[in-house]
Amino acid sequence: MSIQKTVTVDLGERSYDIVIGPGVLAQAGERIKAISPGARCAIVTDANVNAAHGEALRASLDAVGIEHSTLEVEPGEQTKCMAVFEHVVGGLLDARLERRDLVLALGGGVVGDLAGFAASVTRRGMDFVQIPTSLLAQVDSSVGGKTGINAPQGKNLIGAFHQPRLVLADTDVLKTLSPREFRAGYAEVAKYGLIDRPDFFEWLERNRQKVFAFGPELVEAVAVSCQSKADVVARDELEGGLRALLNLGHTFGHALESATRYDGSRLVHGEGVAIGMALAHRFSNRLNLCSMDDVNRVEAHLRVAGLPVTIGEIPGDLPGPEKLLDYIAQDKKVSRGKLTFILTKGVGQSYIARDVPSSEVLQFLKEVT
Amino acid sequence: MSIQKTVTVDLGERSYDIVIGPGVLAQAGERIKAISPGARCAIVTDANVNAAHGEALRASLDAVGIEHSTLEVEPGEQTKCMAVFEHVVGGLLDARLERRDLVLALGGGVVGDLAGFAASVTRRGMDFVQIPTSLLAQVDSSVGGKTGINAPQGKNLIGAFHQPRLVLADTDVLKTLSPREFRAGYAEVAKYGLIDRPDFFEWLERNRQKVFAFGPELVEAVAVSCQSKADVVARDELEGGLRALLNLGHTFGHALESATRYDGSRLVHGEGVAIGMALAHRFSNRLNLCSMDDVNRVEAHLRVAGLPVTIGEIPGDLPGPEKLLDYIAQDKKVSRGKLTFILTKGVGQSYIARDVPSSEVLQFLKEVT
Numbered sequence: 001m002s003i004q005k006t007v008t009v010d011l012g013e014r015s016y017d018i019v020i021g022p023g024v025l026a027q028a029g030e031r032i033k034a035i036s037p038g039a040r041c042a043i044v045t046d047a048n049v050n051a052a053h054g055e056a057l058r059a060s061l062d063a064v065g066i067e068h069s070t071l072e073v074e075p076g077e078q079t080k081c082m083a084v085f086e087h088v089v090g091g092l093l094d095a096r097l098e099r100r101d102l103v104l105a106l107g108g109g110v111v112g113d114l115a116g117f118a119a120s121v122t123r124r125g126m127d128f129v130q131i132p133t134s135l136l137a138q139v140d141s142s143v144g145g146k147t148g149i150n151a152p153q154g155k156n157l158i159g160a161f162h163q164p165r166l167v168l169a170d171t172d173v174l175k176t177l178s179p180r181e182f183r184a185g186y187a188e189v190a191k192y193g194l195i196d197r198p199d200f201f202e203w204l205e206r207n208r209q210k211v212f213a214f215g216p217e218l219v220e221a222v223a224v225s226c227q228s229k230a231d232v233v234a235r236d237e238l239e240g241g242l243r244a245l246l247n248l249g250h251t252f253g254h255a256l257e258s259a260t261r262y263d264g265s266r267l268v269h270g271e272g273v274a275i276g277m278a279l280a281h282r283f284s285n286r287l288n289l290c291s292m293d294d295v296n297r298v299e300a301h302l303r304v305a306g307l308p309v310t311i312g313e314i315p316g317d318l319p320g321p322e323k324l325l326d327y328i329a330q331d332k333k334v335s336r337g338k339l340t341f342i343l344t345k346g347v348g349q350s351y352i353a354r355d356v357p358s359s360e361v362l363q364f365l366k367e368v369t
Numbered sequence: 370m371s372i373q374k375t376v377t378v379d380l381g382e383r384s385y386d387i388v389i390g391p392g393v394l395a396q397a398g399e400r401i402k403a404i405s406p407g408a409r410c411a412i413v414t415d416a417n418v419n420a421a422h423g424e425a426l427r428a429s430l431d432a433v434g435i436e437h438s439t440l441e442v443e444p445g446e447q448t449k450c451m452a453v454f455e456h457v458v459g460g461l462l463d464a465r466l467e468r469r470d471l472v473l474a475l476g477g478g479v480v481g482d483l484a485g486f487a488a489s490v491t492r493r494g495m496d497f498v499q500i501p502t503s504l505l506a507q508v509d510s511s512v513g514g515k516t517g518i519n520a521p522q523g524k525n526l527i528g529a530f531h532q533p534r535l536v537l538a539d540t541d542v543l544k545t546l547s548p549r550e551f552r553a554g555y556a557e558v559a560k561y562g563l564i565d566r567p568d569f570f571e572w573l574e575r576n577r578q579k580v581f582a583f584g585p586e587l588v589e590a591v592a593v594s595c596q597s598k599a600d601v602v603a604r605d606e607l608e609g610g611l612r613a614l615l616n617l618g619h620t621f622g623h624a625l626e627s628a629t630r631y632d633g634s635r636l637v638h639g640e641g642v643a644i645g646m647a648l649a650h651r652f653s654n655r656l657n658l659c660s661m662d663d664v665n666r667v668e669a670h671l672r673v674a675g676l677p678v679t680i681g682e683i684p685g686d687l688p689g690p691e692k693l694l695d696y697i698a699q700d701k702k703v704s705r706g707k708l709t710f711i712l713t714k715g716v717g718q719s720y721i722a723r724d725v726p727s728s729e730v731l732q733f734l735k736e737v738t
Contacts, residue, residue, distance in 0.1 A: 082455050093522040121490070124517060124528045125607070148493060153462040159493045160529060238494070 003216050005223040009143065009230040011237060014163045018143060018226045021219045024170035025053060025131065028104075029060035032129060035165055036102055039127070041068040042095050044088055044115035045106040046075040049133050052176050057106055057131065068104075069095050073114070077262060080110050080149045082158070088118040092126065099123050102165070108134035109141040109269075113159070116147030120162030130167040134177060135185025136270055138169040139192075139225035144233040144243075154330065155254070155262075161238055169226070171218050182212070183306045184270025187249075187277070189221050190301065192228035194277060195245050198348030200224050205301055212305075244352050248342040249277030255327035256311065259318050267314050274307035275314070280350075283364050284343045294346040311369050321365035325358060372585050374592040378512065378599040380606060383532045387512060387595045390588045393539035394422060394500065397473075398429035401498060404534055405471055408496070410437040411464055413457055413484035414475040415444040418502050421545050426475055426500065437473075438464050442483070446631060449479050449518045451527070457487040461495065468492050471534070477503035478510035478638075482528070485516030489531030499536040503546060504554025505639055507538040508561075508594035513602040513612075523699065524623070524631070530607055538595070540587050551581070552675045553639025556618075556646070558590050559671065561597035563646055564614050567717030569593050574670055581674075613721050617711040618646030624696035625680065628687050636683050643676035644683075649719075652733050653712045663715040680738050690734035694727060 004021030019031065032041065041061060045054055050072050061068045071091040073079045092103065103126055105115035112130050119128035130142035148159015174182065189211075193201025203224075210217035229246065236242040253269070253276030260266045281298045284290035299309045311318065318324075328339065339358055344350040373390030388400065401410065410430060414423055419441050430437045440460040442448045461472065472495055474484035481499050488497035499511035517528020543551065558580075562570025572593075579586035598615065605611040622638070622645030629635045650667045653659035668678045680687065687693075697708065708727055713719040 082451075086451050089527055090520065090522070093520055093526055117490075121486075121517075121527050121529055123526060124515065124530055146493065148490075151459065151462055153459070157462055157492060158458055158490050160490055161493055 003219055005219055007223055007226040007230055009163070010234045011163060016164055016166055018167040018169060018230070020138070020169045020171065020223050020226065022170065022172040024168045025056050025173060026060055028057055028131065028168055029062070029064040029066055031166065031168065032061070032102065032104075033064045033066060036100065036127060039066070040095075040097060040101045041066055041104050042092055042097055042101070043068060043070045043104045043106055044073065044111060044118070045070065046073050046079065046108075046111055048075045049107040049111065053106065053133060053173060057104070073111070075110075077110055077150070077264070080114050082149060082151075085114060085118060085149050088114060089122050092118060092122045097122070097126060099126055101126060103128040104131055105129070105142075105164075106131045106133065107137070108132065109137045112137050112142050113147050113156070114149060116145075116162055116164065117149060117159050120147055120160040125162065127165045128162070130164045132167065132169055133173045135174050135182055135222070136188055137185075138171075138174070138222050139185065140188045140229065142167050142169065143226050143229045145237065146239075155257075163237075167226075169222060171214070171222060174218070175214060179306070180268070184268045184274075186211070186305050187270040187274040187302065187307055189225050190305070191246075191248055191273065191277060192225050194281075194298065194344070194347060195228070195248050195342075195350045196348055197224070197228060200228075201301070201347050208301070208305055241352070244340060245342060245350055248344070248350050249273040249275075249280055251328055251341055252276035252279045255324050256314065256318075258327040258330070259324060260314060260316070266316055271308050274302045275309055275311060278302060278309035279311075279364075279368060280342060281344055282368065283341075283361075284345070286364055286367075287343065287360070290344050290346050290349075294344075297347060318369070321362055321369050324365050324369065325362050328361065329358065372588055374588055376592055376595040376599055378532070379603045380532060385533055385535055387536040387538060387599070389507070389538045389540065389591050389595065391539065391541040393537045394425050394542060395429055397426055397500065397537055398431070398433040398435055400535065400537065401430070401471065401473075402433045402435060405469065405496065408435070409464075409466060409470045410435055410473050411461055411466055411470070412437060412439040412473045412475055413442065413480060413487070414439065415442050415448065415477075415480055417444045418476040418480065422475065422502060422542060426473070442480070444479075446479055446519070446633070449483050451518060451520075454483060454487060454518050457483060458491050461487060461491045466491070466495060468495055470495060472497040473500055474498070474511075474533075475500045475502065476506070477501065478506045481506050481511050482516050482525070483518060485514075485531055485533065486518055486528050489516055489529040494531065496534045497531070499533045501536065501538055502542045504543050504551055504591075505557055506554075507540075507543070507591050508554060509557045509598065511536050511538070512595050512598045514606065524626075532606075536595075538591060540583070540591060543587070544583060548675070549637070553637045553643075555580070555674050556639040556643040556671065556676055558594050559674070560615075560617055560642065560646060561594050563650075563667065563713070563716060564597070564617050564711075564719045565717055566593070566597060567715075569597075570670070570716050577670070577674055610721070613709065614711060614719055617713070617719050618642040618644075618649055620697055620710055621645035621648040624693050625683065625687075627696040627699070628693060629683060629685070635685055640677050643671045644678055644680060647671060647678035648680075648737060649711060650713055651737065652710075652730075653714070655733055655736075656712065656729070659713050659715050659718075663713075666716060687738070690731055690738050693734050693738065694731050697730065698727065
């Protein structure tokens, strides 16, 4: 158990711990009892995760006498919608849970975003615990309090900032992921190195294989990722500025996800982010900000991790540069009409550029599509 | 214009002004431009209020060049539901409003609660301005950041704490209210005196007629009410404790509203609160906390304002004491099964009693039904 690591997200009264490592799921009951003695729990999970890990969580709650019920939703992105949201909120109310009772979000990013948002509005705000079961959720979506659902107008357009009371990231659980899912999550791990931790990126270059082999290096990689995100969130909880750095690779990535209509058989989020990060470095190079050596180094590392780095690697037809630019402009990271991009001066030297001319972006897209 | 008063809700970075008095609506454009230069606006309002005051607001926005659109909803409590909420959020997204653009809630409590909640979750939190057009909304629901909708399981069970950027309370607008609506709002005005401002209650006893005649005393009464609420909210934004004082009269009142199935032809919210406040004093007297003189004084003042003070004044059949107790226990102001009541030691001396035995409440209900 000594391999477990704890990262604290420092948000004053709303501070919370992220506990990372093997065996964390089995400790859920005692850890939850410690933060909320007497609270009852509603587990929100999807059918697949429930089958794989639901019993382990319930056994852990039973062992310390915590009352619980389970709300199961369908797996998949389409679950992050208003209808399922209403169903989950209704389930929490039917269970007569009170504000200080707990919603336990057991699953990947979809379940975490949905259950966290449901918790945030039920009785104007219930407590909740994130128990992320995908690498993507462990290093990204479960940390920082962003919750929400999709709207017909776009992804994640309806939601709330609602911090969990605790995050339990059991790295053993990641062994049940498909290799493609694991790789996609790894793109977000690499992202933290590329944002502002060049030493971590170097460490990943040396230790990638051990991370993928579920060694203690995986716990280290998740912990550094969570610490990186926690540092940014602590300085900018409500995404006023700095937090935009976490969108490195996401502006291009989201446009590509839109262009493939979020068809996971063609492109999953982490793959979009991988291509987006490669493009962000290449675009920065075109703007004479970043060396070609850095572009090549980033692409090489993502490639060797099994991730795509060019638009051409996405199977099937894609819209042209003009349409891709339109998707970028529709992204919510537009402030009063100006395009905001995360650009970089090299590995680990990203920064927020608030008024990138769309003509430059279009020219670049014409070169890379 | 010198008759206008401004009350500041002191919440650090989220502080905001409540501007109260005649002519405030016509100043909306310039006041909004001052707090959010460059922002676009979506007016959320109901058909009745839109017909009465929509043009005045739009003219004021046009005069200073603020872009705006209007989303009209049906009048009435049934509008505070998930379907209309989804419609409003969709309308805000369709209008491509950004986080720093503004939702203007023009209407009574229903519109304010609905539009404020929609603003709170659209793009994870848009700015909004309350422009309350009922006395109830001006002195209560528009101040303090509670927003939300009703669930099949109960009222206001889904929502958020989301503070407005500004509250514009035009007292001239109240002239379009029905006398019954005005009286019902007055119950909440009297409440602030009864909670902890005995001097204000005395002032109301002397000045009630001038308040009802739309004299400058109305501006004073609204301003003191808003200041009272602002003081409580500043000390307990998220309803951890002290804010419960604002529920004086509401525990009995909500139970009576439930018992009449929220049929406004039988009982409107402010009438339920009036009866609830009278009962809270009477119950406190039964518990030897408050003198019979105080009970009589409270009842006399509410009566002379045209408000009901006994359960018997509600037209139609009502359920018996046991069922009423059940409604009280279902209220969300139950903490881990104990009944929380606002009791009083006399006019202006209310306090939070966290473990009132339900047997005492039942006994009391048997006496007064």
